[in-house]
Amino acid sequence: MRGFLLNRLSQSLILLLIVSVIGFLVLNLLPGGPLAQFGLDPGMTQDDLDRLKEQLGLNRPLLMQYLDWAWRLLQGDWGHSFRDGAPVLAVIGRHVLATLLLMGTSTAIAIAIGTWIGIRGATHRYSLFDHLATVGAMVALSIPTFWFGLVGIYIFSLQLGWLPAGNMYTIGDGSVLNYLHHLILPSVVLSLVHVAIWSRYMRTATLDAISQDFVKTARAKGLSERRVIMKHVVGNALLPMITLAGVQLPSILTGALVTETVFTWPGMGRLFLDSLGYSDYPVVMGLLMFSAILVILGNLIADIAVAIVDPRIRLG
Amino acid sequence: MVASIQAVAPHDVALSVRDLSVNLPEGMERTHAVENISFDLKRGQILCIIGESGSGKSVTANAIMGLLPKVIRVSSGAIQLDGVNIIGMSPDKLRSLRGRVVSMIFQDPLSALNPLMTVGAQIDEVMAAHGVGTQKSRRGRAIELLTEVGLPEPELMYHQYPFRLSGGQRQRVMIAMALALEPTILIADEPTTALDVTTQAQILELIRDIQRRKGMSVMFITHDFGVVAEIADSVVVMEKGHIVEQGSAQQVLKSPGHPYTRRLIAAVPRLTGEDRIPLETADKAPILKVEGLMKTYRGGSALFGKQRVVPAVNEVSFDLAPGRTLGVVGESGSGKSSLGRLLIKLLDSDGGGILFEGRDIAKLSESEFRPLRPRVQMIFQDPFASLNPRSTVGHILTVGPVAHGVPYAQAREEAKALLAHVGLDTGAFGRYPHEFSGGQRQRIGIARALMFKPKLLIADEAVSALDVSIQAQILQLLDQIQRETGVSMIFITHDLRVASQICDEIAVMQKGRIVERGPPSQIFLDPRSAYTRELVAAIPGEQPGPTRPVAANG
Numbered sequence: 001m002r003g004f005l006l007n008r009l010s011q012s013l014i015l016l017l018i019v020s021v022i023g024f025l026v027l028n029l030l031p032g033g034p035l036a037q038f039g040l041d042p043g044m045t046q047d048d049l050d051r052l053k054e055q056l057g058l059n060r061p062l063l064m065q066y067l068d069w070a071w072r073l074l075q076g077d078w079g080h081s082f083r084d085g086a087p088v089l090a091v092i093g094r095h096v097l098a099t100l101l102l103m104g105t106s107t108a109i110a111i112a113i114g115t116w117i118g119i120r121g122a123t124h125r126y127s128l129f130d131h132l133a134t135v136g137a138m139v140a141l142s143i144p145t146f147w148f149g150l151v152g153i154y155i156f157s158l159q160l161g162w163l164p165a166g167n168m169y170t171i172g173d174g175s176v177l178n179y180l181h182h183l184i185l186p187s188v189v190l191s192l193v194h195v196a197i198w199s200r201y202m203r204t205a206t207l208d209a210i211s212q213d214f215v216k217t218a219r220a221k222g223l224s225e226r227r228v229i230m231k232h233v234v235g236n237a238l239l240p241m242i243t244l245a246g247v248q249l250p251s252i253l254t255g256a257l258v259t260e261t262v263f264t265w266p267g268m269g270r271l272f273l274d275s276l277g278y279s280d281y282p283v284v285m286g287l288l289m290f291s292a293i294l295v296i297l298g299n300l301i302a303d304i305a306v307a308i309v310d311p312r313i314r315l316g
Numbered sequence: 317m318v319a320s321i322q323a324v325a326p327h328d329v330a331l332s333v334r335d336l337s338v339n340l341p342e343g344m345e346r347t348h349a350v351e352n353i354s355f356d357l358k359r360g361q362i363l364c365i366i367g368e369s370g371s372g373k374s375v376t377a378n379a380i381m382g383l384l385p386k387v388i389r390v391s392s393g394a395i396q397l398d399g400v401n402i403i404g405m406s407p408d409k410l411r412s413l414r415g416r417v418v419s420m421i422f423q424d425p426l427s428a429l430n431p432l433m434t435v436g437a438q439i440d441e442v443m444a445a446h447g448v449g450t451q452k453s454r455r456g457r458a459i460e461l462l463t464e465v466g467l468p469e470p471e472l473m474y475h476q477y478p479f480r481l482s483g484g485q486r487q488r489v490m491i492a493m494a495l496a497l498e499p500t501i502l503i504a505d506e507p508t509t510a511l512d513v514t515t516q517a518q519i520l521e522l523i524r525d526i527q528r529r530k531g532m533s534v535m536f537i538t539h540d541f542g543v544v545a546e547i548a549d550s551v552v553v554m555e556k557g558h559i560v561e562q563g564s565a566q567q568v569l570k571s572p573g574h575p576y577t578r579r580l581i582a583a584v585p586r587l588t589g590e591d592r593i594p595l596e597t598a599d600k601a602p603i604l605k606v607e608g609l610m611k612t613y614r615g616g617s618a619l620f621g622k623q624r625v626v627p628a629v630n631e632v633s634f635d636l637a638p639g640r641t642l643g644v645v646g647e648s649g650s651g652k653s654s655l656g657r658l659l660i661k662l663l664d665s666d667g668g669g670i671l672f673e674g675r676d677i678a679k680l681s682e683s684e685f686r687p688l689r690p691r692v693q694m695i696f697q698d699p700f701a702s703l704n705p706r707s708t709v710g711h712i713l714t715v716g717p718v719a720h721g722v723p724y725a726q727a728r729e730e731a732k733a734l735l736a737h738v739g740l741d742t743g744a745f746g747r748y749p750h751e752f753s754g755g756q757r758q759r760i761g762i763a764r765a766l767m768f769k770p771k772l773l774i775a776d777e778a779v780s781a782l783d784v785s786i787q788a789q790i791l792q793l794l795d796q797i798q799r800e801t802g803v804s805m806i807f808i809t810h811d812l813r814v815a816s817q818i819c820d821e822i823a824v825m826q827k828g829r830i831v832e833r834g835p836p837s838q839i840f841l842d843p844r845s846a847y848t849r850e851l852v853a854a855i856p857g858e859q860p861g862p863t864r865p866v867a868a869n870g
Contacts (some may be wrong), residue, residue, distance in 0.1 A: 070412065213427040219383055221420075221442045222415030225407075235432050311477040312431055 008303070012296045019292040020073075020285075024066050027281055035279075073289065079282035083275075088286035091271070096253060098168055099267035101179075102253040102260070106187040110194030111245070117195070118202020119237070122210060124228060133199060140196035148189045149262035156185055166264035186263040190256055194248075201244055212236065239310060246302020250294035254287070286312040328535035329396075330501050331357035331380065331418075336393035338375055338384070349375040349388060350557045362527060362534040364544045364565070366580070367554035368783035369754075373537045375556075377503050380535070381420055382410035393857065396502050415442050419494035423506040425486035429478040435462070435489050436474035442496040461492040463806035465522060482646075485514035491522065495530075502527070503535045508543065512647035512810065517854035520546055539783065541584045542813070542857025545569055553577045583785040585813035587855060591835045592820050595639035595799055601674075602635040603771055603804050604659075609633070609668035609678070611654055628654040630828035631668070636772075639798060641805040643819030645812055645851070651828040656776045656808045660694050661685055673771070688719055690768035696778035699757035703749040709735070709760055710745040717767050727767070734763040738793060762793065769801075776808045791818050812855055816840055824848045 014051035028264065038044055038052060053059045057068065069079065121130040157165035161187045164170070169178050212234050218232045219225075257269035264270075268287070275283040307313040333356075338349040346831040350372035357363045358456045369374045378384050380395055382402060394401050395765040397417055402410060422428045430438060439458040443449050449457065455474070462470035463490040487507060494502055504523065508516040524547050527534050538544060544551055548565040553574065572578045611629040629637055630649045636642050657663040659670060661677065670678040672692065677685055695703035701711055713731040718724055732742045738759040749757055757779065765773055775794070781788040795818060798805060809815050815822050823833045824847065832845040843849045 031627075213422060213424055214430040216383065217422065217428045217490070217493075218430070218441075220381055220414055220420040222411050222413070223441065223445045225409065227445070232430050236430070281321060310432065312479045315477065315480070 008300055012300070015296060016289070020289060021066070023285060023288040024063075024069070027284060028065075030279075066235055073306025078286045080288075081275075081283050082280045083283075088282050091283055092268070092290055095266060095268045098265060099260070101168075101183065102186055102190065102265055102267060103256065105183055106191035107194060107248065107252055108200055109187065109191040110198050111283060113191075114195045115202050115241075117199035118204075118227070119206050119234060121199065121203040122206035122237075123233075125207070128163055130203075133203075136205055137196035137200055140192045144258070145193060146188060146257070146258045146262050148192055149186070149259060152185050152189050153262070166262075173211070184294060186253055186259055189263075190259045198241075198244075202237065202241060206233060207238050209233045209236040224266045239306060242305045242309065243299075243302045246298045246300075246305070249274065249298030249301065250291055253294055254291040261284070327399075328358055329356045330359045330398060331535065332394075332396040333376070334394045334396070336376070336395060337391045338372075338379055339391045340459075341387045341388050341480070346557065348391075348557050350379075351552075352393070353554070353557075353559045354393075354689055355552045355559065355562055357533050357535050358550070359533055360527075360531045361549040362524070362536055362547050362549050363552065364536045364538055364548035365552045365554060366538055366541065366544055366759055367850045368539060368580070368785065370556065371554040372557040373554050374505055377420065377505050377535065377537055380501075380503060381414060381418060382407075383414075385738055412446065415494075415499070417499055418503060419497075419499040419568065420500040420503040420505065421487070421490045421494050421507045424510045425483050425490055425507075426510070427487055428490055431478055433477075434474070435476050435478065435481070438489070439493050442493055446497060448497060448738050456498065458492075461496055462489075464495070464526070465489070465492045467492070472504075479857050482515075483511055484519060487515075487519050488522065489513065491526070495526065498530065499532070501533045501535065503537070505537045506539070507536075509539070513812065513856075514647065514850060514854040515858065516543075516729060520856065523547065540856065541569070541581055545857035547686065550685075576595075582786040584857075585784070585787065585791075585811065585817050586812045587852075588836060590818045591837050592818070594639075594820050595802065597637070597639040597802055599638050601638075603638045603673055604636040605669075605671040606635065606659070607633050607669045607671070609655070609658060609670065610666045611651075611663065612666050627828045629658060632825075632828075632830055633668075634823055634830065634833060636806065638771075638804055639802040640820045641798065641806070641807055642820055643815035643822040644806060644808045644825060645810065645815045645822060647810060647851075648823035649666060649827075650825040652808050652810075652825050653776055654828075655825070656694070656774050656806065659772075659806065660692050660774055661689075662694075691718070691771045692770050693765035693770040693773055695761050695765050695773060695775040695778045698781050699754050699761055700781070701758055702761055705749055708746055708748055709752075712749070713745075713764050713767050714762065716764070720768075725747075731763070731767060734766055735760075738763045738766075738797075739789075753786075754782055755789060758782060758786075758790055759793065762790075762797070766797065766801075770803060773803050773805045774808070776807060777810065778807070779807065779814060780811065787814070794818060812840070824851065 003034075035049055035058065038049060042292065057065065058067075067290050072079065076089075077090075080087055081091050117133050121133045124130055153165045156163040164182050166182075168182055170182075215228060215232050218228045223231075256267075257267070257273060260269040262268045263310060270281070272287050274280075275287065334354050339352050339494075340347060340349050342547045351382045353372075353376065355363070355365075365373045365376065372415050375384070375388065379390055380397070380402075382405070384390070389402055393403065395403055396704060397413060402413065425544065429435075433441075436455070436458050439461060440451075440454050443457065448454070462473050467473045467485060467488050473489075478489070481489065490507075499569075502523075507523070508519050511519060520543065523534065523536075526532065536571065537541075544565065550564050551568040552559055552560060553568065553576065555576050561568060561572065561577045563573075571583070572581055584757045590780055609629055609632045610627070613626040615629050630651070632651075632655060634642065642799040644652045644655060654663060658678075660666050661682075662766060665678050668678065669676045673686065675688075679690060680688075703709075707715075710728065713734070714724060714727040717727045717730070722730075728745070732745055735742050735744050740756060740759055740763070744752070744760070749760065752760065761778075773794075778794075779790050782790060791814065794805070794807075797803065805818075807815065807819055816839075819836060821835055822828045822839045824839065824845070825831070826847050832839065832843065834844070838844070839848060840852055843852055
């Protein structure tokens with residue numbers, strides 16, 4: 001286990017290095033450069049811009065800028081936003097909770113419902129339920145999320161008036177109930193796609209497990225069908241799903257760009273889009289590193305979880 | 317057709333099957349999996365059901381367990397378990413019989429245990445499912461069972477996960493599980509087929525021993541008459557869903573009445589102590605000379621953590637004359653398959669030499685060896701996996717020679733001639749592998765290897781996946797081809813009886829080394845090494861000795 005962790009850690013560091021170099025290069029090769037936004041302000045003269053360049057250290061060679069940025073990053077200083085001068089980590093911190101709330105809820109819904117649909121589809125293969133689930137998943141996967149979002153807003157907000165059309169809470173009303181009220185529509189819309197994906201994977205994993213010899217052994221022992229499925233089939237079917245969950249983990253914190261935009265949800269997806277539009281390079285780079293670390297962490301956590309659950313890996 | 321069934325007093329019979337027919341779903345090659353079969357399993361006896369693949373023996377077992385897939389239904393007949401008819405019984409009542417009145421063990425112990433549960437938990441589960449005992453008493457009973465089936469350190473074994481156990485140990489766990497509630501009947505579906513011969517002997521002995529001690533009734537399904545001779549009290553012979561013969565073991569084995577039984581018994585590879593009459597060739601110089609060949613597998617990471625080093629092939633030397641067959645026998649993990657892969661350079665050796673026609677091929681690079689590759693060909697074990705299902709037989713046969721520069725028209729003619737030669741219709745050329753049976757596919761595999769006019773054929777378990785009657789035909793075909801073409805052969809097998817039939821010389825491998833090498837007469841009648849003696853003694857069914865003309869010499 002220790003060797004495995006050391007191995008993974010060294011791989012991860014190299015990966016982060018590559019991601020940061022590529023990110024840094026691509027951003028700085030974009031036309032316009034980091035000061036384009038300031039140039040749009042008619043009150044800014046060329047002298048002002050040059051002074052700003054000097055102040056922000058943007059007149060140094062790219063390599064120096066990168067090394068300086070990377071060195072500060074290692075020390076926990078992720079730089080300051082060009083927009084309001086706030087530290088990048090603080091900016092991320094302001095948005096990450098909103099995203100966590102939305103994505104966490106929708107993922108929880110997706111895993112619970114998707115797992116159930118997947119297991120039932122596999123144990124009742126080719127039944128009406130299975131066919132409906134298959135068609136439903138295809139529909140949910142092929143229609144873009146923003147369409148579901150807009151239709152949801154049209155029906156439940158405009159026509160029926162049951163749910164708010166956007167935002168995370170009503171200004172002036174910070175009650176839990178108010179948050180929940182705002183959460184329902186975006187999280188359900190977002191979970192549609194995830195239910196579809198999750199249920200398809202779960203169905204396949206369950207079918208794989210159900211055809212194993214040990215399931216026949218379990219039946220031959222006289223176990224109830226319920227126990228055969230819950231203990232022997234699902235236990236083994238969930239193993240590959242852990243890895244899938246690990247891949248999904250980063251998206252829980254980095255947000256859903258489209259859904260957050262449709263519902264004006266103040267999350268990470270929106271932050272990324274806005275920062276790009278504003279050429280707020282420090283924030284964009286910060287978000288890039290943040291999601292890269294999450295991807296690595298997600299996979300690592302999944303691998304460790306599999307090792308904990310699967311004795312063949314834990315003890316082998 | 318069927319030998320009469322003696323009327324027995326019901327209390328003498330643990331399991332009685334009467335006029336049982338089981339339907340197959342429409343569109344299968346026959347309408348019934350089994351049709352009108354009747355037999356009795358007497359109390360305290362071992363009944364062997366023997367048949368080849370597709371005979372319906374496993375369907376019968378599953379019907380008795382109430383474990384038939386939904387699409388396969390019992391259409392008529394009765395199955396009486398301990399005097400109770402289970403046909404039409406509610407699923408819940410059936411479930412309460414499973415594991416308590418009738419238990420089952422399966423063929424492949426490697427996949428029959430749940431990898432995520434400890435051995436102890438899996439044994440405990442049987443008792444818990446039937447509401448027997450308390451947690452504490454079940455634990456005690458489980459450890460008692462583990463002791464009873466001869467597993468070492470039962471207390472520790474209780475907490476082990478299956479992956480830590482060998483195949484034989486896992487099968488012992490399965491048996492412990494099946495015995496937990498002292499069932500009246502034990503159904504064993506080919507329980508030793510996937511095991512090595514010495515392990516097989518131990519498991520057979522265990523089953524017989526437990527059956528005697530507990531007075532249990534055992535229904536033992538097998539395809540191997542050797543196993544039947546070892547343990548059966550009575551025998552049922554099945555062919556294509558029908559019972560063709562049944563009677564006491566003595567009677568069926570010694571004086572089989574039905575032609576199918578006679579064919580099946582005749583097809584069983586018999587251990588012959590007779591040597592094959594070697595093929596006379598003009599050239600006596602060895603075609604292959606192997607000197608001190610080494611291959612070591614390294615597992616784990618060299619950088620972090622510990623490294624595992626397994627010597628798979630260790631200082632192996634032998635030579636092979638033109639037109640001769642060398643058998644390489646050994647149990648799983650002996651290194652016999654690694655040796656085969658080294659010889660055909662599918663695997664790179666770590667040391668030693670392979671002199672093929674006087675030239676050391678061990679050190680050749682892939683591109684240097686390529687022109688020689690046609691001359692060394694391989695026949696693979698699984699005829700279902702070794703042929704590309706998307707290619708026609710014609711394509712499979714011609715693609716190799718064409719890649720080596722033979723014009724397609726010529727390759728096609730040769731392929732058609734070869735198909736006829738290996739006993740297939742030339743019409744097979746345009747058809748796909750799935751249209752052929754296992755034996756026919758193996759003939760295609762042989763034809764494919766012969767397309768290159770090889771000097772050396774390496775057959776890795778080439779008949780292991782086949783039914784015995786097919787096995788005999790393929791062995792005969794290989795013998796015939798060798799006599800016609802003078803090709804040399806290395807025949808890798810775990811089955812000493814098969815090796816005794818086709819080999820001029822046999823090398824016995826253990827843990828990567830050749831422990832003994834000699835003609836069949838020496839290996840089987842006068843083995844020099846202790847390990848060979850152990851292997852020969854473990855062969856089920858018979859003692860070695862001259863019995864009948866050797867097929868390979870016919």
